[in-house]
Amino acid sequence: MxxxxxxxxxxxxxxxxxxxxxxxxxxxxxxxxxxxxxxxxxxxxxxxxxxxxxxxxxxxxxxxxxxxxxxxxxxxxxxxxxxxxxxxxxxxxxxxxxxxxxxxxxxxxxxxxxxxxxxxxxxxxxxxxxxxxxxxxxxxxxxxxxxxxxGLNVKLMHKTSALRVFELDDTATDRDIRKQWRKLALKWHPDRPDGDAARFREICEAWQTLRESA
Incomplete structure (x- = not known):
């Protein structure tokens, strides 16, 4: 390696x-x-x-x-x-x-x-x-x-919906959430080869909800 x-x-x-x-x-x-x-x-x-x-x-x-x-x-x-x-x-x-x-x-x-x-x-x-x-x-x-x-939607989504966007459930720890946030943000960032601006904004909105509810 x-x-x-x-x-x-x-x-x-x-x-x-x-x-x-x-x-x-x-x-x-x-x-x-x-x-x-x-x-x-x-x-x-x-x-x-x-x-x-x-x-x-x-x-x-x-x-x-x-x-x-x-x-x-x-x-x-x-x-x-x-x-x-x-x-x-x-x-x-x-x-x-x-x-x-x-x-x-x-x-x-x-x-x-x-x-x-x-x-x-x-x-x-x-x-x-x-x-x-x-x-x-x-x-x-x-x-x-x-x-x-x-251009994020300032209205927070429900925590359950945010976890679903992050492909996690309610047993996820703060560490799990932070790790998944970085993984998904990097994957969908619009300047990445396979990025998607709309998907990236959705990830950011979910992250904002999970930050607020932590």
């Missing part, structure tokens, strides 16, 4: 912000940007593109802190997306060279190990320098913007 994903990616983070009942919503618009271009991106170019779409907000009144927090939010989403795409695709995460490759590099083990400290830093929300409630509110704000951007 090329690699054991569970051994290479960071161990479950105790500091991960589970209280948000969700995840960084910039993951999916970043996937759209990266899939739409074969060239590499720079972090600040990604930030500008997201801002133009109304998906990147001011995060701090102090300019230097705002810049740091924007960078943190982007890097967090990129490392989350890197994990989601493996083992089928490789997302290279470097400040000046961010790009998705369809072929996994032969030295992926070395690359993952070399980036491990940086990955763990950006996946630990404690390094964002904000309380759990502040981060939760920030992510809720970003999620609301993304809902408007992709």
């Amino acid at each position: 090329l690699f054991e994903k569970s051994a290479l990616m960071a161990q479950p983070r105790q500091a991960e912000l589970t209280a948000t009942k969700g995840e960084n919503p910039l993951i999916w618009p970043l996937l759209s940007l990266l899939q739409a271009s074969n060239q590499s991106w720079k972090v600040h170019h990604l930030a500008t593109a997201l801002q133009d779409k109304g998906l990147m907000h001011d995060l701090d009144p102090a300019p230097e802190k705002d810049l740091f927090k924007r960078n943190f939010l982007l890097m967090n989403a990129l490392y989350e997306l890197q994990e989601i795409l493996l083992p089928n695709q490789w997302l290279q995460v470097r400040a000046m060279e961010i790009q998705i490759f369809r072929i996994i590099p032969a030295d992926i083990n070395q690359q993952l190990v070399a980036d491990n400290n940086l990955r763990e830093y950006y996946l630990d929300w404690q390094n964002y320098d904000a309380s759990v409630n502040v981060v939760r509110q920030m992510l809720e704000s970003f999620w609301s913007s993304y809902q408007q951007y992709i």
Whole structure:
């Protein structure tokens, strides 16, 4: 086997912000940007593109802190997306060279190990320098913007219906739901080869219901 994903990616983070009942919503618009271009991106170019779409907000009144927090939010989403795409695709995460490759590099083990400290830093929300409630509110704000951007129905569906969309039953745990959300969102994302925009919106609406009812 090329690699054991569970051994290479960071161990479950105790500091991960589970209280948000969700995840960084910039993951999916970043996937759209990266899939739409074969060239590499720079972090600040990604930030500008997201801002133009109304998906990147001011995060701090102090300019230097705002810049740091924007960078943190982007890097967090990129490392989350890197994990989601493996083992089928490789997302290279470097400040000046961010790009998705369809072929996994032969030295992926070395690359993952070399980036491990940086990955763990950006996946630990404690390094964002904000309380759990502040981060939760920030992510809720970003999620609301993304809902408007992709045209989600703001009316929540029934939880049973949402679980049916996720192909789960009422015995599903929060972990099961989160895992299925990532699997289905990646499968039906409109920028994937077999993606479907309507199906992706339905998945997002179900996810919003399950986040609210968790």
